[in-house]
Amino acid sequence: MRGLVFHGPRDVRIEAVDDPAPRGPGEAVVRVTACAVCGSDLHVYRGSERGLDPGTVLGHEFVGVVEEVTAGAGLAPGLRVVAPFTTSCGDCFFCRRGLTARCERGELFGWVEEGRGLHGAQAERVRVPLAASTLVPIPDDVPDALALLAGDVLATGTFAAELGGVEEGSTVVVLGCGPVGLMAVAACQRRGADRVFAVDRVPERLTLAERFGAEPLDFDRLDPLEAVLEATAGRGADAVLEVVGSPEATRLAVDLVRPGGTLAAVGVHTEERFAFSPGEAYDKNLTYRAGRCPARRYLEPLLASLAADPAGLAAVWTHRMPLAEAAEAYAMFDSRRDGCIKVLLEP
Secondary structure, three states: OOEEEEEEEEEEEEEOOOOOOOOOOOOOEEEEEEEEEOOOHHHHHOOOOOOOOOOHHHHHHHEEEEEEEEEOOOOOOOOOEEEOEOOOOOOOOOHHHOOHHHOOOOOEEEEEEEEEEEEOOEEEEEEEOHHHHHHHEEEOOOOOOHHHHOOOOOOOOHHHHHOOOOOOOEEEEEEOOHHHHHHHHHHHHHOOOOEEEEOOOOHHHHHHHHHOOOEEEEEOOHHHHHHHHHHHHOOOEEEEEOOOOOOOHHHHHHEEEEEEEEHHHHHHOOOOOOOOHHHHHHHHEEEEEEEEOOOHHHHHHHHHHHOOOOOOOOOOOEEEEEHHHHHHHHHHHOOOOOHHOOOOEEE
């Protein structure tokens, strides 16, 4: 089969790779019908996140059709399914508490390090361990493009709003209007936030954030801190959702949040230290919450809400390309060329 293979920073190639095959009970092979390039893929692509073995098939966002199963998989061939970006057993200490992203047996799709791990789904087929507790059937009235959002960016945006304690009447700032940030804007609206400010510098992203209900703040044109303080009688936001994953974003988030507010960080951070001091956190009575989204926990309710796409979330897909052009998709997404917000790949 063909898959997108990592060779080093900014060196990804479509190549012939081995067809995946089940390795034990409870596994499935899924024929991928749609997959995507994620913002977290760019950390590896740019070389800021290290450890991935050259030769790894990339990708952790996918939907497809079950082709092959082993005993205990709990699924039938021909079933249309979506996966979260990590596998999970559904029964360990963490899974029972809803923290499926930290499953004791879980693996991240598209991450092989020192020969151990799980190849990814930017390919024609993908092997899925723990299939019964990882894969979720897609309702007939939910198209692939929407189900694909549910498996990662929509779940993560929803998680960010939950971590931030967003509720009816909240004033929220979303830092970063990439796909996760846009989904976080939509999630804040669903939770009844009074005002949602979206901070970015890319016009296309800000336009879409406004379409999803946010008040756009272009930080090349104005000072977000000044705008948020003015809107909140000098207090700051009740919650700041940081989805960028940079120390600069963290620093701004601390400045924007009010005393007693919450900073929710779901961006992937690779720096060694926090961009704020313990004293600053103490002086602001700051609540800092962070981590990888337990996407599996959100899949059923999100899929149930997506049939009619009432919020128009499919607009986040600005480009659809064949898998054969995946390397070009990475380059375009990385440079935000041609108004690229998110790319759907079709094997």
